[in-house]
Amino acid sequence: MKIDKYMNCLAIEMTRHCNMDCKFCGKGQAQNLDISKEIIDKTLDEMEGVYIETLRISGGEPLLKPNLISYLIEKIIEKHIYINNIYIFTNGNVKTNLELSYSILKLLNYLRDIEPEIRNIIRWSDSTTEKIYAGTYGSKFNIIVSDHSRQTNQRQIDNIINFFHEQIKDEDFSIVRQSDSYNSFGCITLEGNAAKNYKVLLNKEVSLSDIRILNNNYYFMAKSANLSSEPFFKDTVFIRKTLTVSANGNVFPGCLMSYERVDSNPMFNIMECNKDFYKRVNKFCWEHPINEKALNIRNKFSAIEFCKKHNILVKDMSKLDFEGVRLLNNSVNEYERIAKDTHLILPNLNFTEIDLLSSTILSLNMFEKNIPVKYIQIYLKWCTNFDDNTISNISAEWCRGLISFLSEKNNKTA
Structure with a gap:
């Protein structure tokens, strides 16, 4: 054994x-x-x-x-x-x-x-x-x-x-x-x-x-x-x-x-x-297909909401900081939805691949909605496992290439 x-x-x-x-x-x-x-x-x-x-x-x-x-x-x-x-x-x-x-x-x-x-x-x-x-x-x-x-x-x-x-x-x-x-x-x-x-x-x-x-x-x-x-x-x-x-x-x-x-x-x-x-x-x-970094953002947002509900002040956080966490939490929710749907469509990819693919699909969606690259990079930094070099050079073309590559990998694994 x-x-x-x-x-x-x-x-x-x-x-x-x-x-x-x-x-x-x-x-x-x-x-x-x-x-x-x-x-x-x-x-x-x-x-x-x-x-x-x-x-x-x-x-x-x-x-x-x-x-x-x-x-x-x-x-x-x-x-x-x-x-x-x-x-x-x-x-x-x-x-x-x-x-x-x-x-x-x-x-x-x-x-x-x-x-x-x-x-x-x-x-x-x-x-x-x-x-x-x-x-x-x-x-x-x-x-x-x-x-x-x-x-x-x-x-x-x-x-x-x-x-x-x-x-x-x-x-x-x-x-x-x-x-x-x-x-x-x-x-x-x-x-x-x-x-x-x-x-x-x-x-x-x-x-x-x-x-x-x-x-x-x-x-x-x-x-x-x-x-x-x-x-x-x-x-x-x-x-x-x-x-x-x-x-x-x-x-x-x-x-x-x-x-x-x-x-x-x-x-x-x-x-x-x-x-x-x-x-x-x-x-x-x-x-529950989200990674730990994305989960940390969700937990942080939940903690902020708890404090707001119970009139507890949060140290060293401005209104802009609160808004930033809220936007990232919304992105995490969308990333999780994409991950669930993508797993059903491409069942032969493992979690690491689905995690990577879902974050990439979300990033491409942001590019197509003309969301500033700076926000996309902030999302990738705080909510994904992308390395710094990839984040710095992220582009819509790169996203399309990776989506195509992983889709083909799923089909070859079938």
Whole structure:
């Protein structure tokens, strides 16, 4: 067997129970729901032949359910799942559990044992393998305690950290404090409780870098590293975005989305899968065929709209800046529409090619409407992956040539 699928991060939500009610929690109010063993089994069955760089065990508060974590670990070993490292994020306000520490020790031995095997059966180029493992540093199993400088549970946090240090004396295990300041949140993701408590969390004047409107609907898959000029992978499907399997089986992009949004609009439910997890992810991505740079403009515009709606001033932005972002957002919406239509007409082109072609079609449309070249270049700079030289020399003739070339390529591939 060869590993021909790579996942940057898979998160499994063990529970929606939580023993705290943080104002900034993006998940929202805790729920009376734990993941079932059937969902754990199904998730791992769908990961056969997949290399998972990072497995994130999430919640709710995951350490409220040590028995479920131990079951997950048992099944990872039993089903021989290929994982490089594991992270658990906890508030630390939990009881110690000896059985869980034993399970973690077993998993650490397993993760070390499979590393040579992974190196022998991957389909990546030698240079890719070295890059991946060169970027792997630190521990195999990591527990991150989000303490947020709360005085109310510092003693319990100390207790849980000391317990794991005593029970797991292994160089590949780590437990550390996140040590964020309770009053200094950095970037606030306006989901769940944070969206409801924005008046408490945000000042009357903010920078756009202070807030984040969550929108993970974009194309985050690649084959043979289409997003790189280097032949990074050999026939490998690569998921670059964290995907989460929630406690009820709903799958969603990222790991910060509120329970309400996850359940109202999931990608799919893991229990619906029949060895077709990657096929379903690919289908979702083609339903949202925009690149990350275009998505960033959309997110920035959403943040501006949020601030306007709630009478929050945005620092260092003039009316002209606002208008510029609005125009770029309109262009992104048009680019996405073109990408969807173009994929249906030219189904043999991969996403990188559709992305390039759609941006080119949009640019040609702008030329034909006599939109100034300067704006077209601004769009290409902020919303596409075009290089600087191409942007500087963009012309209607160049656009027509590329459109013709990619159309012919689709026909030859058919």
